[in-house]
Amino acid sequence: VSIGNICRSPIAEAVFRKLVTDEKVENKWRIDSAATSAYEIGNPPDYRGQTCMKKHGITMNHIARQITKDDFQSFDYILCMDESNLRDLKRKSNQVKDCKAKIELLGTYDPQKQLIIEDPYYGNEKDFETVYEQCVRCCKAFLEKPH
Secondary structure, three states: EEOOOHHHHHHHHHHHHHHHHHHOOOHHOOOOOOOOOOOOHHHHHHHHHHHHHHHOOOOOOOOOOOOOOHHHHOOOOOEHHHHHHHHHHHHHHOOOOOOOEEEEEHHHHHHOOHHHOOOOOOOOHHHHHHHHHHHHHHHHHHHOOOO
């Protein structure tokens, strides 16, 4: 989850989807991404993120959406990019009966200890590449942990 669901979270979603597909465990996972805000609902991922992912041979097929109450009740994990997302998600989850999702920063799984995945929206291609690299490290480590 990220603020708009057009940069960081769709990159993380696509990276994780590719990892589970490569490991042939995609049938064990329901993968999606969402926004804490309503700013970008209905929009495709940022073109710079799409370019970065194409460069790495990863397809992105996502339309921005906002997180729902059902997400908190149906997903086991809701992973987000920064402290602002974490605060918003925890606040929203407190309004949901039977919240089963464990809400945490995706960066907590980074072997390089980069806790925050910074928003590349106002940056350049290099910033999207950094997000991609962080997501690969974090998603691999998350997938390797026992669930």
